[in-house]
Amino acid sequence: MHAYDYALIRVVPRVERGEFVNAGVVLSCKRGGFLEARIELDEARLRALDPALDLDTVRGHLAAFAAICAGGEAAGPIGKLPPRERFHWLTAPRSTMIQTSPTHTGRCPDPAVAIERLLDTMVRVPRPKA
Incomplete structure (x- = not known):
């Protein structure tokens, strides 16, 4: 089992x-060096809150x-930091249009499966049961 930290975007x-x-969700698992953000923006729900929102800017x-999680030169100076420091930078409290939830912890056998489960339960709109 792997311990991980995550925050909702x-x-x-x-x-x-x-x-x-x-x-979306950003998830960090120190063991194995896993750091990933997955985004699934429901633009219709967002438009319901602000019809005039510039979606290109949000995107x-x-x-x-995702770029900062991947790291490297393309992510600028933050991309050069170690994965855990990039996670903490991404999840630092801010009062801007893009924010993260408080950080939560969990345990799982596979961080890639855990991030998918978090998307299902916390980001994606539940589908009605047939």
Whole structure:
């Protein structure tokens, strides 16, 4: 079993209102060096909160999460940090349009499976049961 930390990635279109849509998950597992962000933005739900929102800007900011997790030159100076430091940088509290939830912990045999489960339970809209 692997211990991991994760946070939900949220889009807060109008920060003064405090309303948000969960748009992804960032997960870090120190053992194995796993750091990944997966984004699944439900643009219709976001438009319901702010019809005038610039979705191209939101998409660009969310794409930065994946780039920073991947690391390297393409992610700028933050991309050169070790994976755990990049995770902590991504999950630091901010009062901007893109925020993360508090960090939570868990245990799993496979971090890739855990991040998919978190997307299912915390980001994706539940489908009605037939």
